[in-house]
Structures are given as structure tokens and as C-alpha cells.
Amino acid sequence: MTQIAVTVNGTRREADVEPRTLLVYFLREQLGLTGTNVGCDTSSCGACTVHLDGESVKSCTLLAVQADGREVMTIEALAEADGTLHPLQDAFHRHHGLQCGYCTPGMLMAAASYLKENPTPTEAEVRESLEGNLCRCTGYQNIVESILDAAGQMSGAKS
Amino acid sequence: MSRKQMPGVIGVFTAADLDDAFPAGLPMVWPITEDIKIPTHWPLTKDVIRFAGDAVAVVVAGSRAQAEDAAEEVAVRATELPVVLDLEEAAKDQVVLHEDLGTNVVVHWSHGGGGDQAIFESAPVVVQERHLQPRLIPNAIEGRGCLAYGIPAAGEFTLVSSTQIPHITRVGLSITTGIPQTKLRIIAPDVGGGFGSKLNIYAEEALALALARQLGRPVKWIEDRQENYLATTHGRGVIHDCTLAGTEDGKILGLKFVELADMGAYFQLLTPGIPELGGWVYMGPYDVDAYWYEFTGIMTNATPTDAYRGAGRPEATYVIERLVDAFARRIGKDPAQVRRMNLHPPHVDAQTSIMGLNVDSANYEPTFDRALELAEYDQMRKEQAARRESGDVRQIGIGLSSYIEMCGLAPSEILGALRYVAGGWDAAEIECRPFGKVVVRTGTSPHGQGHDTSWSQIVADGLGITPDDVEVLHGDTAVSRLGMDTYGSRSAAVGGEALRQAVEKVKEKARIIAAHELEVSEDDLEWADGAFRVRGAPDKARTIPDLATSAWQAHSLPQGVEPVLEGTAVYDPPNFTWPAGTHVCVVEVDTETGKTDVLRYVAVDDCGVVINPMIVEGQVQGGVAQGIAEALYEEAVYDGSGNLMTSSMTQYLIPSAMEIPDMILDRTETPSTTNALGVKGIAEAGTIASPPAVINAVVDAVSHLGVTEMGKPASPERVWRAIQEATKGSPGVSGGLDGATPAQQEGGAS
Numbered sequence: 001m002t003q004i005a006v007t008v009n010g011t012r013r014e015a016d017v018e019p020r021t022l023l024v025y026f027l028r029e030q031l032g033l034t035g036t037n038v039g040c041d042t043s044s045c046g047a048c049t050v051h052l053d054g055e056s057v058k059s060c061t062l063l064a065v066q067a068d069g070r071e072v073m074t075i076e077a078l079a080e081a082d083g084t085l086h087p088l089q090d091a092f093h094r095h096h097g098l099q100c101g102y103c104t105p106g107m108l109m110a111a112a113s114y115l116k117e118n119p120t121p122t123e124a125e126v127r128e129s130l131e132g133n134l135c136r137c138t139g140y141q142n143i144v145e146s147i148l149d150a151a152g153q154m155s156g157a158k159s
Numbered sequence: 160m161s162r163k164q165m166p167g168v169i170g171v172f173t174a175a176d177l178d179d180a181f182p183a184g185l186p187m188v189w190p191i192t193e194d195i196k197i198p199t200h201w202p203l204t205k206d207v208i209r210f211a212g213d214a215v216a217v218v219v220a221g222s223r224a225q226a227e228d229a230a231e232e233v234a235v236r237a238t239e240l241p242v243v244l245d246l247e248e249a250a251k252d253q254v255v256l257h258e259d260l261g262t263n264v265v266v267h268w269s270h271g272g273g274g275d276q277a278i279f280e281s282a283p284v285v286v287q288e289r290h291l292q293p294r295l296i297p298n299a300i301e302g303r304g305c306l307a308y309g310i311p312a313a314g315e316f317t318l319v320s321s322t323q324i325p326h327i328t329r330v331g332l333s334i335t336t337g338i339p340q341t342k343l344r345i346i347a348p349d350v351g352g353g354f355g356s357k358l359n360i361y362a363e364e365a366l367a368l369a370l371a372r373q374l375g376r377p378v379k380w381i382e383d384r385q386e387n388y389l390a391t392t393h394g395r396g397v398i399h400d401c402t403l404a405g406t407e408d409g410k411i412l413g414l415k416f417v418e419l420a421d422m423g424a425y426f427q428l429l430t431p432g433i434p435e436l437g438g439w440v441y442m443g444p445y446d447v448d449a450y451w452y453e454f455t456g457i458m459t460n461a462t463p464t465d466a467y468r469g470a471g472r473p474e475a476t477y478v479i480e481r482l483v484d485a486f487a488r489r490i491g492k493d494p495a496q497v498r499r500m501n502l503h504p505p506h507v508d509a510q511t512s513i514m515g516l517n518v519d520s521a522n523y524e525p526t527f528d529r530a531l532e533l534a535e536y537d538q539m540r541k542e543q544a545a546r547r548e549s550g551d552v553r554q555i556g557i558g559l560s561s562y563i564e565m566c567g568l569a570p571s572e573i574l575g576a577l578r579y580v581a582g583g584w585d586a587a588e589i590e591c592r593p594f595g596k597v598v599v600r601t602g603t604s605p606h607g608q609g610h611d612t613s614w615s616q617i618v619a620d621g622l623g624i625t626p627d628d629v630e631v632l633h634g635d636t637a638v639s640r641l642g643m644d645t646y647g648s649r650s651a652a653v654g655g656e657a658l659r660q661a662v663e664k665v666k667e668k669a670r671i672i673a674a675h676e677l678e679v680s681e682d683d684l685e686w687a688d689g690a691f692r693v694r695g696a697p698d699k700a701r702t703i704p705d706l707a708t709s710a711w712q713a714h715s716l717p718q719g720v721e722p723v724l725e726g727t728a729v730y731d732p733p734n735f736t737w738p739a740g741t742h743v744c745v746v747e748v749d750t751e752t753g754k755t756d757v758l759r760y761v762a763v764d765d766c767g768v769v770i771n772p773m774i775v776e777g778q779v780q781g782g783v784a785q786g787i788a789e790a791l792y793e794e795a796v797y798d799g800s801g802n803l804m805t806s807s808m809t810q811y812l813i814p815s816a817m818e819i820p821d822m823i824l825d826r827t828e829t830p831s832t833t834n835a836l837g838v839k840g841i842a843e844a845g846t847i848a849s850p851p852a853v854i855n856a857v858v859d860a861v862s863h864l865g866v867t868e869m870g871k872p873a874s875p876e877r878v879w880r881a882i883q884e885a886t887k888g889s890p891g892v893s894g895g896l897d898g899a900t901p902a903q904q905e906g907g908a909s
């Protein structure tokens with residue numbers, strides 16, 4: 001067992017983990033944050049995407065010990081504390097950007113970090129940014145629309 | 160190392176250890192013929208490992224890591240046996256999977272045909288082709304998983320499972336485990352996609368229950384992706400010998416298909432019935448004089464096949480539509496023109512089709528014309544001609560696909576005649592709570608189809624309340640008592656119609672109470688603006704929430720009226736529903752690399768009346784994406800010893816947002832005559848229509864170079880080889896991953 005201290009969704013969490021524990025299982029099983037999903041064993045699907053120090057990462061590709069001393073944000077913290085949806089969540093809701101919803105936490109986290117990098121993307125850029133996130137239900141069209149809509153809302157809100 | 164020494168290990172079990180746990184094997188509920196040969200399918204194999212995925216032992220431990228470590232240490236002493244994967248080889252019975260059956264050829268079913276079969280010999284034009292459709296892996300992004308717990312002393316158990324079919328699972332697992340249905344509750348929580356792969360009852364579910372009973376503690380199992388690829392059902396895996404009889408001017412006289420279907424190593428829940436489901440649509444939307452369909456189901460050393468989005472109907476539509484294009488090429492006519500002149504004439508009421516069932520309603524031409532218009536078909540043909548003229552490296556191809564599908568599964572009487580074990584009805588309960596809220600319990604079990612939304616809408620529209628006041632409960636046999644679950648685009652046409660009927664029952668009762676309270680006769684009431692109103696005095700009114708409160712208070716109910724405002728309906732559809740449509744795909748093929756890009760995709764579907772357009776569009780987009788994936792990327796490949804080579808998402812190529820284009824969608828609306836909602840079903844249309852549209856487009860892009868054959872998936876390598884072969888006349892290989900199943904290479908047009 002190794003002791004780690006990770007700031008998860010703004011709260012410092014100290015825990016003993018087995019060195020081989022993947023970050024995603026630390027989040028899901030030790031911290032009970034089951035919003036982050038697992039869809040593969042090969043870092044292919046992106047269902048497990050979270051933010052590590054503000055950048056999106058696939059939490060199945062990292063060991064929990066690698067997050068020691070760093071900040072992790074999961075889907076549970078995307079909405080405001082009062083329940084107000086993040087503009088991306090709101091856009092997914094309005095544009096039917098999810099069907100079964102299993103890929104959705106990963107899609108949202110990937111998109112949230114991408115929009116910080118590129119607040120006014122083109123459709124092609126959005127599609128490219130999602131290359132590591134698979135969805136089997138939607139055919140992606142409404143996901144892309146949702147992200148473009150949210151980008152508009154967010155950059156509009158800032159200007 | 161013994162199990163005692165491994166940390167955290169609670170037990171290791173083989174079939175012998177669980178001999179008493181299973182009074183019966185896993186269920187197969189569709190013995191489609193009298194003489195079908197059915198292998199027993201135990202949750203753990205007792206003798207022979209028949210496919211990679213046929214489990215021999217189960218380890219129970221305190222954590223996943225401990226269980227995985229221990230499973231690594233389980234040593235299996237096995238003698239290597241010969242395997243057979245190729246369908247035609249398997250049919251020779253040199254290697255027999257199930258000794259007790261004596262053969263791999265376990266089932267043969269024929270539709271029995273319709274019309275004059277002599278046409279297939281005597282017609283002026285006879286096109287014959289052989290088509291291979293590889294195995295596919297459904298790939299719900301959430302794998303399977305389950306949790307079994309209970310009170311062993313009381314014999315009561317609950318199974319939480321990522322399944323499409325909690326109600327059917329309760330019946331099936333009760334038989335397999337011996338736990339009475341009265342003591343078995345199945346909960347399907349929020350399920351992360353299914354596409355047919357969770358329309359099944361699996362070994363792991365039976366094992367989790369049996370072990371929870373044996374160990375007296377909860378048992379959880381979560382599939383990883385590799386296990387999903389190995390042990391969750393595959394789809395397709397068929398070979399068709401196809402014949403089209405026609406005339407020189409383009410009339411299709413007859414369609415005939417003889418199919419070999421890969422069953423895999425065992426039957427799962429519906430395995431032998433899947434090809435038969437397609438057996439009723441091999442005439443497509445065309446008006447033909449003769450029809451023939453038969454299939455032979457063959458066991459191979461591979462994962463069992465079963466329903467995958469469309470289940471039998473994509474397989475059918477693919478070969479019909481490939482054949483129509485081949486016919487058009489043969490007689491030198493435009494494929495759009497050939498299709499249009501052969502479309503079945505419209506009918507408003509149900510009409511018996513050449514295959515013997517009644518098609519509920521049809522109006523194919525407007526759908527067809529709209530698809531061509533949106534695709535700018537003539538413009539695209541001009542663009543194609545220009546590129547051919549200039550010898551452009553990137554050539555354009557236009558592919559069409561017109562389809563009809565059979566949905567709304569299903570009239571129980573017909574299911575009985577087809578030897579399906581269960582019925583095809585569904586149920587809905589509406590409970591109007593006092594002070595305004597309404598609870599709906601539906602027998603459908605959504606896993607991404609948005610029933611909460613659509614069902615709320617049906618109830619809200621019917622009862623004059625808002626969708627927010629409706630709570631839809633589903634997926635728990637203790638909550639929704641009655642149901643037949645979700646598959647085969649049945650939910651709106653059967654479960655939705657049951658709900659509509661329940662709404663009517665609620666309103667009938669509400670009307671009696673309203674008349675009593677307003678002191679008028681029932682005939683003096685009309686339903687207007689969301690309330691029962693006195694004719695001529697619309698302000699004298701009672702809403703459903705008013706009446707629900709009165710019925711709950713029961714202070715002053717009319718004579719003979721029971722308290723509480725509720726309605727239950729169990730609905731058995733009188734017919735299937737028959738959606739149809741036309742899709743057009745425009746691709747650009749790089750003739751130097753063989754790479755295909757989809758430039759434009761148009762889908763015009765007719766799924767009858769639409770309840771929620773956004774959900775319908777979402778279903779089409781997702782379905783088309785899966786069909787494009789089938790056409791261009793996906794294929795499950797085994798090596799010669801039965802190892803799955805495409806055993807992870809890095810080898811099995813699921814397209815991302817980069818590969819799937821924006822789609823142009825539209826609809827026509829021909830109401831179904833089967834149900835009062837007029838709905839037909841839409842969840843499978845995209846997957847049924849799109850593979851032939853895409854492949855026809857790929858062939859069309861390079862047909863001027865002499866390419867007429869193309870297998871699925873049309874990978875760059877396969878397309879490149881086909882071009883090389885056609886242009887150099889060299890004897891290349893046009894098959895898939897070399898060495899996989901060389902005997903299954905696609906045959907050619909004759």
C-alpha cells in the first residue's frame with residue numbers, strides 16, 4: 001500500500017492505494033465517484049476521461065499514485081454546486097447529445113478541456129478533438145452540435 | 160498454489176462443483192423447426208471448450224484484483240482438439256462440435272417461397288452472386304455486468320444486470336437456476352447501450368445467482384472489454400447465394416436467397432431465429448412475382464451469434480440491395496431508375512405481401528424521391544462523370560439502398576406459429592397520484608432509446624398534464640410487473656400503444672367521476688383543453704389531477720366506482736409494423752490508396768407517426784453510424800485455431816467522430832394501421848439501410864475501372880486490391896484479413 005494525497009473536485013483526499021490501482025478505480029471504488037465510466041482496457045474509448053491539473057486524461061491509463069499531489073476533477077464537479085448545469089451539459093440536454101449516456105461523462109470532460117484550449121472551434125476541429133472518445137449510440141452528430149452550441153454560449157457569455 | 164493460499168480468494172468452482180446448481184442449461188427460446196438440434200449450454204462447460212469464451216472455472220474473491228490474480232493461477236489441463244470456423248467446412252462434419260448432436264448442421268428453415276419459382280431459370284436476365292457478411296461485435300460502450308444478492312435462507316434473490324430484458328430474464332434464469340419466479344427479482348438499472356447484445360441470458364448471470372445462493376453473500380461480476388468480445392454474442396456471420404430474375408428493361412421478377420448462417424458454438428437466447436427474422440423481408444420494398452428464402456444454421460468454434468441491431472434484416476437488405484445494383488449494371492440502367500420502377504404500389508390499409516404476411520401500409524415513392532432530391536442525385540452523377548472524364552485520383556460513387564423492415568415484435572399468434580416460446584405483447588400501468596403527479600410503469604426496458612421522454616409525452620398529451628408531472632418507471636420486475644422488454648424496434652409500437660390504451664382507461668374512469676362531480680351525464684362532457692368540460696359551459700370542468708385527487712380521497716365517488724384513478728393495459732399487436740425508406744450515400748474513393756470517405760449521407764425514412772422527432776433522428780443517426788462502421792471498418796476475425804484476433808478496441812475498429820459524417824435526414828409519414836398511435840419503429844432502420852448504401856457507393860466509385868465485387872468491410876486494403884485486380888487483370892486476393900477464412904471469399908457476379 002502507498003499513501004497518496006490527491007485533491008479531487010476541490011477536496012483533499014488522503015488514501016492508501018495498492019501501487020497497481022488505476023486512477024479510474026481509485027475514483028470509482030475508493031472514493032465512490034462512479035460518474036467516471038470504464039469502457040475498455042486499451043485506452044481506446046475515452047469513457048474514463050477526467051481532468052488532471054486541468055488537462056483531460058484517460059483515467060484508465062494512469063495509476064492512482066501518479067495523481068499524488070495533483071488535482072483531479074471528475075464529471076461530478078462539472079455542474080455548479082447548486083446544480084446549475086455546465087453549458088456543455090445543458091447543450092447536450094437540449095441537443096439530445098446522449099442516448100444511453102455511458103460515453104457522456106467522458107465526452108463532456110474531453111470537450112470541457114478542449115474548449116478551454118480552443119474556445120471557438122470549427123466543426124472539424126470539434127470532431128478531431130473527440131477522436132479518442134467513442135460513442136456507439138449517437139452517431140456523434142448531436143454531440144458535435146452540442147459542443148459547438150456550448151462553445152457559442154460560453155464565448156458569448158465571456159465577451 | 161492452492162486456493163487457500165491466494166489472498167482474498169473465497170472459492171474456485173468448476174462445472175462439477177456446481178452440478179446441483181443448474182437444473183437446466185441456459186435458455187434458447189426459439190426452436191424454429193420441429194427437428195432443430197439443440198445443444199445443451201451449461202454456464203460452465205462440462206467437457207469440451209468449444210470457443211474462446213467458453214468458461215471452465217469461476218473464481219470468487221474479495222476484490223477484482225484478487226480474483227484476477229487467482230484466475231491467472233488456475234491451470235486448465237486440456238487436450239487440443241481440431242476446430243472448424245469456416246461455414247462450408249463445418250457443414251461437412253469432419254469436426255463435429257457437439258458429439259451428441261452428430262452434426263454441425265443443426266437447423267434448416269425455409270420460408271416456403273411465393274410465386275412461380277420457374278422464373279429463376281427462365282427469366283431473360285438472371286443475376287447470381289455470392290455475398291459474405293463477416294461477424295460483427297456489437298460493442299455497447301458499457302459492457303455487461305451483474306450483481307446477485309439475496310436472502311438464501313428465504314430462497315429470495317435479486318439480480319441487478321446490464322440487460323435489455325429483465326422480464327424475460329426472470330423467466331429464463333428461474334428455469335436455469337431453479338429459483339422460483341416468485342422469489343426472483345431482476346433489476347436492469349440505467350443500461351449503457353445494448354444493440355441486441357444484451358437481449359440475452361448469459362452464463363455469468365446464472366453463475367452469479369448460483370454462487371450468491373451457494374456462498375450466502377453478494378456476488379458481482381463485471382465484464383472487461385476482451386471478455387465482451389469473446390463471450391458476448393456476435394452478429395451477422397452469413398453467406399448468401401443470391402439470384403435475381405428480371406427483364407432487360409429493368410423489371411425485377413423474382414428474388415431468391417439461400418443463406419448459410421454461423422450459429423457459433425452454442426445457441427444463445429434467439430440464435431436460430433435471427434436469420435428467420437430477415438426471412439420475411441427478402442423482397443425489399445419491391446413488387447416481385449416470385450420469392451424464395453431458406454437458411455441453414457451451422458455450428459462453428461466461435462462465439463455464439465444472436466441479435467445485433469436489425470437482427471436478420473440488415474443481412475437481408477444488404478444482399479437485396481447489392482443484387483439490385485448488380486442487375487442495373489448488367490442491363491446498363493441507372494440503379495435509381497431500376498429501383499423506382501420496381502417499388503411496390505402504395506396502400507393505405509394492410510395488404511398481403513408475396514412473403515405471406517400483411518404489410519400494414521406503404522407509400523414508398525415519395526420517400527424515394529425525397530432521398531434523391533436531398534442527395535442532389537443528378538448533380539452528383541454529373542460530378543461523377545466529370546471526375547471519371549478527367550481521370551481524377553479521387554473518384555465519386557453514389558450508392559442507394561431502399562429497404563423495408565418488420566418491426567413491432569410481435570403478434571403473439573404469429574410468434575406461436577413460428578414456434579417462439581413467449582408472446583409478443585407488452586403492458587403499461589398508469590397510476591394518477593393525488594395532487595397532480597402520475598406514475599407510469601412500463602414493460603419496455605430502455606437503454607438509450609429515451610422512453611422516459613417519449614412515454615411522458617404520450618401520457619402528458621393524453622391526460623392534459625405536463626411531461627414533468629409524469630414519472631416513468633421501468634427495468635425492475637418488482638416495479639413493472641408485466642412486460643416483454645425492449646428489442647426489435649418494438650417499444651413504441653407495442654409498449655407505447657399499451658400506454659396509449661392505459662391512458663384511455665384512465666380517462667374512461669375519470670369521465671365517470673367528472674360527470675358525477677359536475678352533476679351532468681357523461682354524454683354532456685367533452686375532453687377539451689386538457690379537461691373534461693360540460694358542453695356549452697366549458698368553465699365547468701375537471702382536470703385529471705382534480706379527478707385523481709377525488710378518486711384517491713374517495714369521499715364521494717359514484718356508485719360502483721373503485722377508489723384510485725389508475726389504468727392498466729396489456730396489448731398484443733394484431734400485426735407487425737413495416738417501416739421503410741431510402742438512403743443515399745455519396746463516397747469519395749482514393750484510387751491510389753483505396754481509402755473511402757463518406758461525403759454525403761441522406762436518410763429518408765418512413766417510420767409512421769413520430770412521437771418525438773429529436774429521438775427519432777437520434778436513432779437514425781446512431782443506426783447509420785453503426786451501418787457505416789459495418790460497411791467500412793468492422794469485422795471480427797479469428798485465426799485458424801479459433802483465437803479471436805480482433806480481441807480489443809485497438810484491433811476492432813469502431814469509428815470516431817472523425818469518420819462518421821453529418822447526415823441529412825428527412826421523413827415521410829405513412830401511419831401504421833397496426834396500432835392507433837400509427838407508429839412503426841425506427842431504432843434499427845439506420846443499421847438496416849446503410850451498409851448496402853455505402854458498399855454500393857464504393858463499387859459505383861470504381862466500377863468504371865472494372866470493379867464489381869466488394870466485401871465488407873471495404874477497408875482501404877480491400878478496395879485497393881480490388882482496383883489492382885480489375886485494372887491489371889492480375890489474380891489478387893480480394894478477401895479480408897488474409898488467412899482468416901480463405902474459403903469464405905466473396906463469389907462474383909455471373
Ligand code: FES
Pocket residue numbers: 037038039040041042043044045046047048049058059060061
Ligand atoms: S476506459 Fe479508459 S479509455 Fe476506455
Ligand code: FES
Pocket residue numbers: 097098099100101102103104134135136137138300351352607
Ligand atoms: S450515448 Fe451511448 S455510448 Fe454514447
